[in-house]
Amino acid sequence: MALTREQLVDAAVGILSEFGLADLSMRRLARELDVQVGALYWHVKSKQDLLVDVAARLLGSIHPPVRGTDTEPRAAVAGMLTELRTVLLPVPDSAEVVQLAQTMQPAAIQPLTWLRDLLEDAGISAERSGWARHLLLNHLFGSVTVHQDRGSLQAVGSEAPGAPALDADAFAWGVEVVLDGLLGVRPGRASAERPRIGPPV
Amino acid sequence: MALTREQLVDAAVGILSEFGLADLSMRRLARELDVQVGALYWHVKSKQDLLVDVAARLLGSIHPPVRGTDTEPRAAVAGMLTELRTVLLPVPDSAEVVQLAQTMQPAAIQPLTWLRDLLEDAGISAERSGWARHLLLNHLFGSVTVHQDRGSLQAVGSEAPGAPALDADAFAWGVEVVLDGLLGVRPGRASAERPRIGPPV
DNA sequence: ACCTGAACACCGTTCAAGT
């Protein structure tokens, strides 16, 4: 039976998830699918073209936000970002792949489009929501990358037993800092100030 | 006369600046220096090892900040980031190279260390200054990358004549947003609110 | 329509052997 583009993407996501981007070559992919390399290029224009589909599939499980309901818009932004992080974290080099896909075909990665809408719901003006989205996505991608790179240095599965989610907190903190800067700190909700210990000089 | 490590780094920076990271291969480098590829590996442990030196040289012209003077610490942070951006912008893929160097040898890239000190001068606690630095650097690297990728799509030198520094503003805006979130918006200095046009809904 | 076989023009890294 004929190979399909979906099978290509499936196999690519599999290799990426198990071995990382360095091992995701067209030749390795062909081997996995028991075809010659040239066969891949009938289904796909280039490797980059394939990676765009891989990125879209990685984020394919993200729920579209329910807009206009009574959920606090600021919480919706934070929620979406946490969801993105949760999906990207277990897949090595996923941030790189999504970032590349985003620069190649910005419209192809749907959840990243929704984020801009949520920001406007939260009161960011249209001419600033694009930049605000970039600010938050750079934080997301950077956090995911640093988490994965640090994880690959130590033995797999050797997380400190007592403190597992230390940089999940750091990520959430960063999101709140940016949102505070964007929306202004509302009195009584100074989120980024929460765990203050030392005096601010 | 014998090849030196400095000559390697010089030639590497040259290729990077002129042609980008994709053309910066060990073989290309050897050709440029009129030696065999193997010769490079007497001076350098690996390509990544070389790239750390390349990154350090790219940021070698950054002034160390004069701490403890009467310059406003918040302005010092913003100034350092602007300086970093100015240096990185003209070199293709420079953000990638510096980011890689930073994860491989965090101490090797001095200016990125100084940034943390400046943040603490500005009143960020020691346990948060590391994360705050990451937040700002992710913004920096993201902004540089997006600027360069967009630039490579249009013809070289075809900037819109009237509006040259549009995303220099966007970058500075992002820095102020993050600093607002970190330090709190002081009344009468709501920097990120400056060019507000539409009502915040 | 879909795939094979084979080529083209590359990579990073190693290492015996030369000087």
Next chain:
DNA sequence: ACCTGAACACCGTTCAAGT
């Protein structure tokens, strides 16, 4: 000490030719 020559094990992409 410093470099050559040559190899090892790879890359992405193209394309005539087959079925």
